[in-house]
Amino acid sequence: MIKVKLKRSLIGLKPKQRRTIKALGLRKINQIKELPENDAVLGMIKKVQTFVEVVK
Numbered sequence: 001m002i003k004v005k006l007k008r009s010l011i012g013l014k015p016k017q018r019r020t021i022k023a024l025g026l027r028k029i030n031q032i033k034e035l036p037e038n039d040a041v042l043g044m045i046k047k048v049q050t051f052v053e054v055v056k
Contacts, residue, residue, distance in 0.1 A: 003034050
């Protein structure tokens with residue numbers, strides 16, 4: 001399992017990036033979600049890496 005934290009606001013994002021963050025289950029700043037560590041999730045994190053942070 002991998003923990004992902006939303007560290008920036010969604011204001012001004014492109015719609016595709018906004019949908020990716022929503023698909024990760026993140027809605028509020030500083031919200032942390034625990035997700036399975038598979039290729040799909042890791043690819044989504046890479047696409048929005050400036051807005052999310054991997055927390056250990």
